[in-house]
Amino acid sequence: MANQKTIAETGNVLVAQAMRQCKPDVMAAYPITPQTTIVEEFAKYVAQGRCHTEYVTVESEHSAMSACVGASAAGARVMTATCSQGLALMWEELYIAAGMRLPIVMANANRALSAPINIHCDHSDAMGARDAGWIMLFAETAQEAYDNTIMSVRIAEHSDVLLPVMTCLDGFITTHSVDRADIFDDDTVAEFVGEYVPAYALLDTDNPSSHGNFSGLGGPYFEFKKQQRLAIDASMAVIKSVGAEFSELSGRPFDVVEGWGMEDAEVVIVVIGSSAGNVRHVARGLRAQGIKAGVLKIRVFRPFPAAEVAAALVGVKAIAVMDRSESFGAEGGPLYLEVRSALYDSSERLPVVDYIYGLGGSDVRLELIERVYSDLADIASGSMAPFGMTYLGTR
């Protein structure tokens, strides 16, 4: 285990610290609430001469990701940060970054999407990008946001992967709250992430290569997409191995899904992000009352750990998925759809219900979580029928 220093900082400052410690050659970013303190903090490091990074203060998020694509294809280690409308404005470029197999690392400070305009947390932004070909990690805490950022560099740049990684942390809740975290010294991180050695770089001017070529005239577009699928599938093993290595270095556990009380749980909430802490707190209270409550936190959403989710839920009596985003017109939120699909091949037909919660920063009060567990107990006992999807805590 490496030496670490315990500090109290906001999630955003910790993400900016992690980024600086990973020594990006280029940071191209545009400010948007609640991501701003990442780009502001990074601007200080640049002004203080604490990094060699070329900081490109672009005029929009579309140009932020466009510049990241150019810089990454040039051979640089590249980072950015955004959220919400900014991520939505990047939409076209997200697909291009993944399709060109560029290992860009981006922090996303999860925030609701307009309309109506709202600056607070939900996962609509990231979930809207879930099919763009990016690996997606979610942090529960500022510590996890720091850890995920460092791991992302290794995952993205791995030769079996070469895909961009989005590291998500909950807007305001995680980005702006001061939290306790253990951080490494710069050398430890530099050694862990190593140097990026691109196979084909624009700046290797002696060996000119063409990037982003046209593949529309019966060209192998279809085959490129299959390679992308193989790469994101292969990334699961890389994520686990990088996670294990990081875990050894940090002394903190890492898994693609992280269970609490899952050994004998009967009623389980599946959740992503900062709400996992509150859910665990409620589950702990229920355990004291003899209720076998469990929590399954999803730390990696893309690639979706379907096998791990299904395995963790064996023997459970009722499952609630908590979705902090919508998939309007679908049977439920994005996480619900994934979890239900993951369970399809299970031998038992488990009741799974979906709670859409916390949209636009709507409070996730403990009594709401208690209500979910209470519903689950009723479903498990047969006194309540599984109802599909519902909204939790609307006025």
Next chain:
Amino acid sequence: MASLKDLTHNPDRLAGGHRLCSGCGASIAVRQILLAAGETPLVAGCATGCLEVSTSIYPYSSWRVPFIHNAFENSAATISGVEAAFKGMQRAGKIPADKKVKFVAFGGDGGTYDIGLQSLSGAMERGHDMVYVCYDNGAYMNTGIQRSSATPLGAWATTSEVGKAQQGKIQRRKDLTSIIADHNIPYVAQASVSHWRDLTTKAEKAFAVDGPAFLNVLAPCPRGWRTLPNKSIEHAKSAVQTGFWPLFEVEDGVWRQTVKVPTRKPIEEFIRPQGRFKHLFAPGNEALLESIQVEIDRYWDYIMDRCATK
């Protein structure tokens, strides 16, 4: 200023055999500009459009230099990222401190005047050491001749049609060169493929400055202009002689006309041979034709005024 002989010794960095139409002004502009860059290592970027789809059909590439295509509206932002990577990696010692690389972004008028204007403006304002080249053929030619903000007043295009109620494009052209000049960057110029010496000299200057430079190059399109492929250079020349396309440069804020036009010809000489303007010569359109001359005169006076020695 390089002589024609000097230029012929420079490497031809856009290979022949690409799929652009014969008589296309874009490839002529690219070849002349890359010749002017000499042998210095160079990275080229290109917006989605005719030039891109015709020169980078996988697994082939016409580019003998490192090349990147990203999307339609972001050629400038993309190359600004490549240039930033060069700076960052050089600072980190990953690239030798004495290595020099030039960066050039190409885009058509659709990708530059319209959808890419924000990306271009941002890149110019940030001061990247790059050259942006717009090859202006006056419409979205790649998607089938739809009007852009560079399409001339009165021109037919597939989204500025000719019929009982409308006679081609209703609006006048956007003056992009002046817009970029007003970003107060080190070098801006308007050039034409018909005037190779003027164009290559401007390209040399654009590559030489430390910071952003912008070239707006008139590049005829036989398909869209409804002209013959072997007449492209003549049409481009006529654009200069009629004042449709004045040749000038703005060097550190100083405007200068680079090719004098002693006797400016009537605009009719430029537009009459082009099929995209043929409806203007139908009976009843005399006033419209006249208004086009008025607009050309206004634009000419504006540019000449800015070029006047102060």
